[in-house]
Amino acid sequence: MIRTALLVAAKDLRIELRSRVLLWQVVPFGVMALLLSGLALGPTHAGHSSAGPGLFYLVMLFVALLMINRSQSLESRPGTKASIATLGLDPAGIFLGKSLALALELWVTGVVLLAGAVLVLHTALAGALTALPSIAIGLAAMACAGTLYGALSTGGDGAATLLPVLALPAFAPLLIAGERSFSAALHGGALWEWWVILVVALVAYLAVGVLLYGVLEES
Amino acid sequence: MKTLTQRLLGPVTLVLLGLTFGFGLWVTPPDKVQGDLVRLLYVHPAIAWVALYVSFGTATVASALYLWRRTRSLVVDRIAYCAVEVSTVFIALTLITGSIWGRPTWGVWWAWDARLTSTAILGVLALGYLALRRANDDPSLRARRGAVFVILSAINVPIIHFSVLWWKTLHQGATVFTDNRTLKVHGTMAWTLLMSFLGFTLSFFWLLRARYRLEVATESRCAATLDDALAARRSEGAL
Numbered sequence: 352m353i354r355t356a357l358l359v360a361a362k363d364l365r366i367e368l369r370s371r372v373l374l375w376q377v378v379p380f381g382v383m384a385l386l387l388s389g390l391a392l393g394p395t396h397a398g399h400s401s402a403g404p405g406l407f408y409l410v411m412l413f414v415a416l417l418m419i420n421r422s423q424s425l426e427s428r429p430g431t432k433a434s435i436a437t438l439g440l441d442p443a444g445i446f447l448g449k450s451l452a453l454a455l456e457l458w459v460t461g462v463v464l465l466a467g468a469v470l471v472l473h474t475a476l477a478g479a480l481t482a483l484p485s486i487a488i489g490l491a492a493m494a495c496a497g498t499l500y501g502a503l504s505t506g507g508d509g510a511a512t513l514l515p516v517l518a519l520p521a522f523a524p525l526l527i528a529g530e531r532s533f534s535a536a537l538h539g540g541a542l543w544e545w546w547v548i549l550v551v552a553l554v555a556y557l558a559v560g561v562l563l564y565g566v567l568e569e570s
Numbered sequence: 571m572k573t574l575t576q577r578l579l580g581p582v583t584l585v586l587l588g589l590t591f592g593f594g595l596w597v598t599p600p601d602k603v604q605g606d607l608v609r610l611l612y613v614h615p616a617i618a619w620v621a622l623y624v625s626f627g628t629a630t631v632a633s634a635l636y637l638w639r640r641t642r643s644l645v646v647d648r649i650a651y652c653a654v655e656v657s658t659v660f661i662a663l664t665l666i667t668g669s670i671w672g673r674p675t676w677g678v679w680w681a682w683d684a685r686l687t688s689t690a691i692l693g694v695l696a697l698g699y700l701a702l703r704r705a706n707d708d709p710s711l712r713a714r715r716g717a718v719f720v721i722l723s724a725i726n727v728p729i730i731h732f733s734v735l736w737w738k739t740l741h742q743g744a745t746v747f748t749d750n751r752t753l754k755v756h757g758t759m760a761w762t763l764l765m766s767f768l769g770f771t772l773s774f775f776w777l778l779r780a781r782y783r784l785e786v787a788t789e790s791r792c793a794a795t796l797d798d799a800l801a802a803r804r805s806e807g808a809l
Contacts, residue, residue, distance in 0.1 A: 428630045453627065460599060503702065503718060504702070504705070506706075508704075508706075510705070513698075513701060513705050516697070516701050517701075517702060519694075520694040520695045520698065521723070523687075544736075552744050555725060559718075559722060561638065563721070566637055566714050566717075567715065567716060567718060569714065
C-alpha cells in the first residue's frame with residue numbers, strides 16, 4: 352500500500368512539475384482571490400489582522416477545489432482506469448498517494464498565500480508561523496477529503512459543478528476549526544480544541560478513504 | 571397485498587399528528603416563560619429528531635448495508651435514496667420551524683449558532699446527495715457513490731448532536747431529559763411531546779414507504795420505455 356502510495360504521489364507530482372499548472376494558474380488565482388477578498392471588505396476591515404485567518408482559509412478552499420478537479424482529471428483520461436485495473440494497484444494506496452500529492456501542492460500554495468496574508472492583510476508574522484502546524488493538518492485533511500469527493504464527482508454529468516456542491520459543506524468544519532486555531536495563534540486563546548477537530552477530521556477522512564476508495568474505483 | 575401494519579400506518583400517523591396539533595394548540599397550558607410560543611416546541615424537536623436521527627440514520631444504515639458485499643442490493647440503495655429525500659424535507663422543516671421560534675425569542679430569523687449552522691450544512695449535504703444521484707446514469711455507480719457520500723455526510727450528525735455541549739450556543743441543550751435521565755416536561759405537555767415524536771416518526775416511515783413504491787414504479791416505467799424503444803427500433807430494422 353505504501354509503495355503504491357509513493358508511486359502514485361510521485362506520478363502526480365511529476366505531472367505537476369512538467370505542466371506547471373500549480374505555478375501558472377492555481378497560485379495566481381489564489382493571490383488574486385486574496386486581493387479581491389481584501390477589496391470586498393474595504394481598506395478599513397481588510398487592513399485589520401482579524402480578517403486574515405478567515406480570508407486565508409476561504410481562499411484556500413477555492414484553491415483546493417481547483418486542485419482537486421485537476422488531480423481527478425489526471426485519473427479520468429481515456430485508458431487510465433483500465434491501466435490501473437490491469438496493474439492491480441491497491442486502491443487504498445492510490446487514495447493515499449493522490450492525497451499526499453494534493454496535500455504537498457496545498458502546502459506549497461498555503462505558504463505562498465500565508466505570505467500574501469502577512470503582506471496584504473497585515474497578519475502578524477509570528478502568529479502566522481505559530482499557526483503553521485495547524486494549517487498543515489487542516490490542509491492535509493482537506494486533501495484527503497478532496498480526493499474522496501473528487502472521486503465521487505468525477506465522470507458524471509457536470510462533474511466540475513458537482514464537486515463544490517459536494518465538497519464545500521464537508522469542508523465547513525475544517526474552515527471553522529482552521530480559522531479558530533489560526534485566530535488563537537494570532538490573538539491568544541484555547542488552541543487545543545480546534546486542533547482536536549482538525550486531527551479527528553484528518554484521521555476520519557484517512558480511514559474512510561483507505562476503506563472506501565476501492566468501492567468508488569470498482570467497475 | 572397489504573399487511574395490517576401497512577394498512578394502519580397512514581391512519582395511525584394521521585391520528586397521532588392530529589392529536590399532537592389538537593393538544594399542542596388547545597389542551598396544553600402556555601409556558602411560564604415562553605407563553606404560547608412553547609406550542610411550536612411540540613413539533614420542532616420531533617421534526618429535528620426525524621430529520622437527523624431517524625431518516626439520516628436509516629439512510630446511513632442502508633448505505634452501509636449496500637457497501638457490505640453480502641447485503642449489497644438495489645433495494646437497500648433505494649431505501650437510502652428515499653430516506654435522504656424525506657430527510658431533506660424534514661431538515662428544511664426543522665430549519666423553518668426553528669427560525670419561526672427564533673425570531674420572537676432571539677430577535678433574529680437566523681443566528682450563527684453551532685447547531686443551526688451544522689444542521690444547515692447537513693441540509694446542503696442532503697441536496698448534494700440528490701445532485702450526485704442525478705449526475706450518474708449507471709445504477710451501480712450511482713448506488714456506490716451515493717452510499718459513500720451518505721457515510722461521509724453522516725459524520726456531521728454527531729457534530730450536530732454534541733454542538734450544544736462542545737460550543738457556547740444560543741440553542742438550548744437537551745429539551746426532554748435532564749442530565750440524570752429524568753423528565754424535564756410533565757403532564758399534558760409530556761404526553762403531547764410523546765405523541766409528537768411518535769407521530770412524526772411514523773410519518774417518516776409512511777412517507778418512506780410511499781416514496782419507495784414511487785421509485786420502484788419509476789424504474790419499472792423507465793425499463794418498459796426502454797424495452798418499447800428497443801422493440802420499435804428492431805421493428806424498423808425488420809422493415
